[in-house]
Amino acid sequence: MAETKDGHDQPRRTDMPTDLTALPGRPLTGQVALVTGGVRRIGRAIALALAEAGADIVINARSSADEAEDVCRAARALGARAEVHLADVTREDDVERMRDHVLGRFGRLDVLVNNAAIRQQAALTEMSLHEWRSVLSVILDGAFLTSRAFLPAMVAQGYGRIVNIGGVSAHTGASQRAHVAAAKAGIEGFTRALAVEFAASGVTANCVVPGKIGGKRSATSGESFGIHDREVRPIVGREGRPEDVAAMVMTLCGSAGSYITGQSLHVNGGLFLT
Template identity: 35%
Template sequence: MNLVAGGDKKFGEMTVLVTGASRGIGAKIAERFASVGMNVVIHYGRSHEAANEVARRCMEQGAKVYTVSADIRSREEIERMHQKLEDHGLYPDILVNNAGIARYGLLSDVSEAEWDEVMDVNLKGLFLCTQVFMPYMISQKFGRIINVSSVWGISGASCEVVYSAAKGGVNAFSKALAKELAPSGVTVNAVAPGAVMTDMMKDFEAEELRQLEEEIPAGRLADPDEIASLVYFLALPESSYITGQIISPNGGWIT
């Protein structure tokens, strides 16, 4: 298959924007795209130093890298980010909506402010970024929108009702938008990982992690690189017939 898409642009010449890319899965996604020399835009909220470290690792692989800070809950800041990228000649062909936060605890203990924060970051931020950056993809008849969800958006999790609801919204958003954008050559998919060994697991005791691993048929947690590889695959020109899918790499934990 021809690796050219979006006019005469080769895959390695494209631009990818990864939100929440200063650590964890987002950082690994940025590094995976950097490995083919792609233009990589690393978005972060407040973790300036961490974002710069990810940028350094990406540049070591020969990628052109740009870091940008924005509060994805704000349309004004997303549009400002969009303008900054355009000023540098960067027009994302691939958008990875990775930024997200979790909230643990009984629903009875969740405040309205906490509900709003989880929904604003995980769902509203995804909506704003997609709405602002998808017109360019539509205009060139090629684009990839990949939303990082969670296995809990599929099955739900006790004591993570708010997070599960937000990620369930991400999944529905992905399915619906895929139908809208398919005629324009833009695919929309969600990657819904199970348990991944990232900073989000740092509060677990060793025994808790062992018990969790025993629940997973694969016998282990996922490595962030494995999630990044799936995101990368969905972005390839060869993946143009995959759209509207919620793909859950979870080691057989949830089927």
């Protein structure tokens, strides 16, 4: 809480910090964004949307250096400063080194997008404890460690946007995806807790929940079951695009998102109706 001249506390601002150098159509000029798991599909689309809006971008990946650098080249072509930082978000020391690097390089972090995930599949009765924990670790431990690492800087500057990427299976269930559904349900609860704890510090936290997103899936995604089956179509008549999800993230990170926090926002074309 900020203190007024008469000694009373008042909430910190949650609107975007003013940057007089911002160009029309580039509302995030002067801001810095980190996207975990930012090399493919939704992560890539989010990173490029933020870059196009004027933010400087840090692309996090665990090991895909070439793909991450490809995203950076695309972001630089949009006029952003962009760089890669390889780190395993489940490792506390990796995340702390990433925090030190980002803050040392840019001096701030305004936007944190927790997108890193693995979506392996296994029948529940055949699922090992290692498989269960590995999925929960990337999705939940990763979001916890990165949020914990960067929140002090956001609180100190009185501004921040945290966007966690959820999953529709947390609401519908999915065959052979018990670990994924559990982790994605957990990230929504984590988001609400962040929103309550840090609202007075000028930090918003929201969860964007994609539905059936088309395009080539990563090697860790496996096949689709349940509501993601090919015969199940969103009521708008098409699968989603990664850019559809990125557009919602951009809304939350821009001035239009200043009064939105603690929410789970579904981007699914009516595949699942809340």
